[in-house]
Amino acid sequence: MVKLENSKLSESVSNKNITTSLSDCVVNLDHGDPTAYEEYWRKIGDRCTVTIHGCDLMSYFSDVTNLCWFLEPELADAIKELHSAVGNAATEDRYIVVGTGSTQLCQAAVHALSSLAGTHPVSVVAAAPFYSTYVEETTYVRSGLYKWEGDAWGFDKKGPYIELVTSPNNPDGTIRETVVNRPDDDEAKVIHDFAYYWPHYTPITRRQDHDIMLFTFSKITGHAGSRIGWALVKDKAVAKKMVEYIIVNSIGVSKESQIRTAKILKVLKETCTSESESENFFKYGREMMKNRWEKLLEVVKESDVFTLPKYPEAFCNYFEKSLESYPAFAWLGTKEETDLVSELRRQKVMTRAGERCGSDKKHVRVSMLSREDVFNVFLERLANMKLIKSN
Amino acid sequence: MVKLENSKLSESVSNKNITTSLSDCVVNLDHGDPTAYEEYWRKIGDRCTVTIHGCDLMSYFSDVTNLCWFLEPELADAIKELHSAVGNAATEDRYIVVGTGSTQLCQAAVHALSSLAGTHPVSVVAAAPFYSTYVEETTYVRSGLYKWEGDAWGFDKKGPYIELVTSPNNPDGTIRETVVNRPDDDEAKVIHDFAYYWPHYTPITRRQDHDIMLFTFSKITGHAGSRIGWALVKDKAVAKKMVEYIIVNSIGVSKESQIRTAKILKVLKETCTSESESENFFKYGREMMKNRWEKLLEVVKESDVFTLPKYPEAFCNYFEKSLESYPAFAWLGTKEETDLVSELRRQKVMTRAGERCGSDKKHVRVSMLSREDVFNVFLERLANMKLIKSN
Structure with a gap:
């Protein structure tokens, strides 16, 4: 039987339950639960509310x-x-x-x-x-x-x-x-x-x-x-x-x-044609992702052991200007010979092993779409990490 | 590839589109679309209404x-x-x-x-x-x-x-x-x-x-x-x-x-503990099904060519009395050697062939859960049917 990728989720603490003592918790960035956008939808109010009657549908x-x-x-x-x-x-x-x-x-x-x-x-x-x-x-x-x-x-x-x-x-x-x-x-x-x-x-x-x-x-x-x-x-x-x-x-x-x-x-x-960032979801999302990616790039740069892919700028027909990419997942690598998914797990950060994606132990997939507090705990733990070399 | 049982639905007129000239339409009782209960849920009003905000779920x-x-x-x-x-x-x-x-x-x-x-x-x-x-x-x-x-x-x-x-x-x-x-x-x-x-x-x-x-x-x-x-x-x-x-x-x-x-x-x-038929769904449903089954049994009795299974009465712990069964499908049979599903199709009544249920050509499955007007058209057509003997 295949190993099921989401089944282990129930065994760890999900974003949903992280409210008070986040600092001690396992943060799960293995899956791509896109809770990052909740704030936007909270602010948009009743425009997206649906009401369904008992006899509908x-x-x-x-x-x-x-x-x-x-x-x-x-x-x-x-x-x-x-x-x-x-x-x-x-x-x-x-x-x-x-x-x-x-x-x-x-x-x-x-x-x-x-x-x-x-x-x-x-x-x-x-x-x-x-x-x-x-x-x-x-x-x-x-x-x-x-x-x-x-x-x-x-x-x-x-x-x-x-x-x-x-x-x-x-x-x-x-x-x-x-x-x-x-x-x-x-x-x-x-x-x-x-x-x-x-x-x-x-x-x-x-x-x-x-x-x-x-x-x-x-x-x-x-x-x-x-x-x-x-x-x-x-x-x-x-x-x-x-x-x-x-x-x-x-x-x-x-x-x-x-x-x-x-x-x-x-x-x-x-x-989506609005100039306002609080109104236009794609503007809001892009700013949020930009902010997260800049923070992550900063930590990676400081660490000198982690790597991230580089993405070329390209002209975006929607925003009508040349723009960066801010992917929903970070494909985090390490320069050391180490089992990165285990190293991160030791820091109570769950990520997806590169090997499961047809790659190697030196890479993991990290969700960039968690809630803000969870993302910040991840950054903090990453910044404090010391890798153990293996072979 | 297997024959897909619902795929043909889109090719015939479903209950949904039957409003005005029902008498000329194909009535589809092949599937078990349970639209019979809409009226109950319409009457129950706002008690079952749900409201979902943009940031929920x-x-x-x-x-x-x-x-x-x-x-x-x-x-x-x-x-x-x-x-x-x-x-x-x-x-x-x-x-x-x-x-x-x-x-x-x-x-x-x-x-x-x-x-x-x-x-x-x-x-x-x-x-x-x-x-x-x-x-x-x-x-x-x-x-x-x-x-x-x-x-x-x-x-x-x-x-x-x-x-x-x-x-x-x-x-x-x-x-x-x-x-x-x-x-x-x-x-x-x-x-x-x-x-x-x-x-x-x-x-x-x-x-x-x-x-x-x-x-x-x-x-x-x-x-x-x-x-x-x-x-x-x-x-x-x-x-x-x-x-x-x-x-x-x-x-x-x-x-x-x-x-x-x-x-x-x-x-x-x-x-479900209410004595009122308009309030208690199971009472409402049972009365509706009883009414439909009695009408169908009447038509079948008159015809002398169709058959239906007989169901024994049994004591119902929920209703606290001995009751009949009123199944969601009628398992309609014929005493003649005939292909019943084709005969009914000729009368613009779509049913499920007994052969697809591991049975024979003399049986079909008919949904008892259509809208009332559709059910009545079915009864009318059944009452007027003359079977063509085959073999």
């Missing part, structure tokens, strides 16, 4: 004329309007498939593409370092349809394959394109995971228009508890198979979450 | 001290209180696992039990006629962990197996117990699906206390759009594996749906 069906009949029409509208306002993805001539988070959608897409392939199992790859959850998602049911083949760098197996491209990448924040390039191969399929392709994290340099693009509500606004993601899918047969997967997997997606997401995305769209 | 986590850390504590409380008030299931010394409908939980349970088994694939069986969706749920990912082996009657394969027991049964409403009985076999596992074990459908004759019991919000109150189900699980290792499955499958379950379900279940519990 009872049917399985949202729109029987839609291929994705469990998608609430107002959510579909809000998704299209937001992408149009931000300019990060094309929505025209595409099917929108809603999912219980992009987690369910990624599996739906892998299922759909491999179901439609001529031979099985279809290889699934991602360039290291990759989102460690991809490993679990493609192995836990031991499907005969597809097979996780690990790192896309050096992948040369014949036959159908699916490459998962995450850009900006989780865990290391780099801008990614496909690595296994077989342009004339009909059996080469790509799923683009754009969870972090939003202007608070990265410059919006182009309007993406790939075959299958995944987005998640969790990482845009921080509403992870809603479990809402969406896929923009060009091919009808693929969209249909994804819908079929979600029907058998969970007979659709929570209507309550969908209408709340619709409301919040609409507010996001309305406020 | 943002984290992945509901309670990090709970094995099922994505379960909202107020939902756990509401579930326990309702079972206690109705007396249909034991909740003490059990883990509650919440799922995106009992659909996700059934797969989580099959996954958990087979993951923990010594050899693979584990056989999965259900006594015919069975819930046709079980076939899709256990085949669509082509898992190497388990294998659908069909009808439990006559199943004699050696090795580990899981029997799915639905009681009252979907599609035929009968009270079920295990069919493959290997009491001394450690490899014999059972999942009890109690979706319909509520007092509006069937007499509550005992407080169930099996190892794994599944329930769904959809069929109790009709809130199918919320996608909430729960499992009561005795064994910690099984509960843990189920939680792991749900983490990888969808990283938990919509918080919005959970808190709304909690609110509605609490109202259900508060009103």
Whole structure:
């Protein structure tokens, strides 16, 4: 059985319970619980409040004329309007498939593409370092349809394959394109995971228009508890198979979450042209991330043992200026030969091991989206760390 | 690829769109969309209204001290209180696992039990006629962990197996117990699906206390759009594996749906001791179902070609009197040698083919939970039907 990445969360103290004696607590930055944005949504007040009556949203069906009949029409509208306002993805001539988070959608897409392939199992790859959850998602049911083949760098197996491209990448924040390039191969399929392709994290340099693009509500606004993601899918047969997967997997997606997401995305769209940082969520988010990254870079610079990737500036079409990247995760490395995840655990800081992301012991993934006090405790502990050399 | 049972829904007219010219429309009673109860919830007014602010429910986590850390504590409380008030299931010394409908939980349970088994694939069986969706749920990912082996009657394969027991049964409403009985076999596992074990459908004759019991919000109150189900699980290792499955499958379950379900279940519990039919949901539901079943039985009696199962009366501990069963589906049969699903389709009535439930062409499953006007159109068409003999 695969090692499950979130299962250990319940065994440690989460952000939620850290209120009083934070200094003694384990701080969990292993997962990417995006609680950093709560403050913004508290300040925005009743504009995002939804009221649901006892007789609302009872049917399985949202729109029987839609291929994705469990998608609430107002959510579909809000998704299209937001992408149009931000300019990060094309929505025209595409099917929108809603999912219980992009987690369910990624599996739906892998299922759909491999179901439609001529031979099985279809290889699934991602360039290291990759989102460690991809490993679990493609192995836990031991499907005969597809097979996780690990790192896309050096992948040369014949036959159908699916490459998962995450850009900006989780865990290391780099801008990614496909690595296994077989342009004339009909059996080469790509799923683009754009969870972090939003202007608070990265410059919006182009309007993406790939075959299958995944987005998640969790990482845009921080509403992870809603479990809402969406896929923009060009091919009808693929969209249909994804819908079929979600029907058998969970007979659709929570209507309550969908209408709340619709409301919040609409507010996001309305406020995203505002010059005010307290009003415009992306401005607010960018400032917060900038502030955190500057603090982290300062600690890393002072330490002389830690490393962080460097990101090039790029012109952001949304902010209309050249900007830095402030990824949702820090891909923290060390110059020493040491097991960094264990070293950090000793300091009561939980992070994700680089090895789980197809990398090495010298790297860990650290969430940058915790609550402010938790982030500050992390910085303090990092600044005070003395590494033990191993081999 | 398996035939997907709900995918064809989008191609026909659903209840939702039937308003004006119902007489010409296709009425879809294939699925069990439980819209029959909307009227009750409309009348109950603001007692079930939930208001959710923009900054609420943002984290992945509901309670990090709970094995099922994505379960909202107020939902756990509401579930326990309702079972206690109705007396249909034991909740003490059990883990509650919440799922995106009992659909996700059934797969989580099959996954958990087979993951923990010594050899693979584990056989999965259900006594015919069975819930046709079980076939899709256990085949669509082509898992190497388990294998659908069909009808439990006559199943004699050696090795580990899981029997799915639905009681009252979907599609035929009968009270079920295990069919493959290997009491001394450690490899014999059972999942009890109690979706319909509520007092509006069937007499509550005992407080169930099996190892794994599944329930769904959809069929109790009709809130199918919320996608909430729960499992009561005795064994910690099984509960843990189920939680792991749900983490990888969808990283938990919509918080919005959970808190709304909690609110509605609490109202259900508060009103379930009331003598008033307009107040007590189970009284209301039972009267509505009684009325529908009496009308259907009348049509069937008049026709002389259709058949329906007979259900024995039993003493209901909840209503404290001897009562009939009024199942959520009618298991309609015909005395003629005919393909009943096609005959009904010709009359623009969509039903589920008996063959898909492991039975024959002479039977279909008909939802009894549609809106009233749709149900009446069905009765009218059934009364006017002339069957064409085949063979």
